[in-house]
Amino acid sequence: MADVSHNAGPAERVVELHLPSRLGYEKVAMDAAASLARRMGFSSDRVDALRTALAEAITNAIEHGNAHDSQMRVLVMLTVRPSELVVSVADQGCKPLEPAHLSPPPTIEESFKRGDKGGWGIWLIRELMDEVEFTTAPSGGNQVRMVIHLEKRS
C-alpha cells in the first residue's frame, strides 16, 4: 500500500481503499465513504447521492477499465478537506475510456438500442456530484475525480 504518496496538505486527510475488481465490492467503498461523509456533516440526501455516484464509478472501473479481471484492483481515494470531499476512483485501465462516452448524455432512444440499456453511469455521476473530471491515473488506468461540496444549509 506504499505505492501512493500522501502529499496531503495540512488541512487534508486521505483515506485509501483497494478493492478487487469484482461486482459487489463497490458496496464496501460506498459504506466507507458514507461513514466519512456523515462524519463531515453532509445531509443524508447528499450522502445518498455520493453512494450512487461512487457505485457507478466503481462498477464502470470493474466492468470497463478492468474488464472484469478479478486480479486487477480498483483504488478509491477519499480526500477530506474542510469544505469538500474529493473522491477519486482509478482502475488499471486495460480499456481506456472512449471520449464519446464522456460528452453529451445518452438519449432514451440510444439507450433502448443497446442490449443492456446501460450507458447512463457517467451522465448520472455528473448530475449527482458538484465537480467531475476524467483523467489518467498515475498507474496509467482511467481515473474519475468527483468533488462534493459541503454546503451549510439553512
Add this chain to the structure above:
Amino acid sequence: MYDPSISSSIDLSIPSELGYERVVREAVASFAHRLGFATERVEDLKTAVSEACLNAIEHGNAQTPGLRVDVTCVWDGSGLTVCVQDQGLKPYSGHVTPGIEQRLRGDAPPRGLGLYLITQLVDACGFEPSPGGGNVLYMCMRRCPRA
C-alpha cells in the same frame, strides 16, 4: 456475482487520527456482511477492529500527526483475517493484558482493556513480526455455517 467461496482481499489506509477508525469499521463490516457472516459476528468484528485501530493510533503511532494506519482484510474462503499495522513509534511490549477480574480487584489499571476485548471477540489474534517495522495485530474470524 458475489461468490464467498472465492478468496479475496481489501486494503485500507487511514490517517492516524481518532475518528477515522469508524471508516475502517464500516468497510470491514460491509465486507464481512457480504461474505455471509452473521450480524452478531459482524458486530464483534466491528468492535475488535475499532479497538485495534484505536490502539494503533493512540499507542503504536503515539497520536503523531501525519502517520498512517494500514488495514488489510483477507478472506480465504472460510475465514477472514484482518491485520492492523501502525508505524511503530511505540513498539508493543508483549505483556499480556490482565483480565477483568484483576482490574475489579484493583490489581491492574482500569484502562487498556482493548487487547483483552479483542481476544474475547475474535477466534484468534496476536502480533506478528513486520519486516518494515511497526506493530501488526492480526485478528481471525471463521465463518460458521448458517443454521
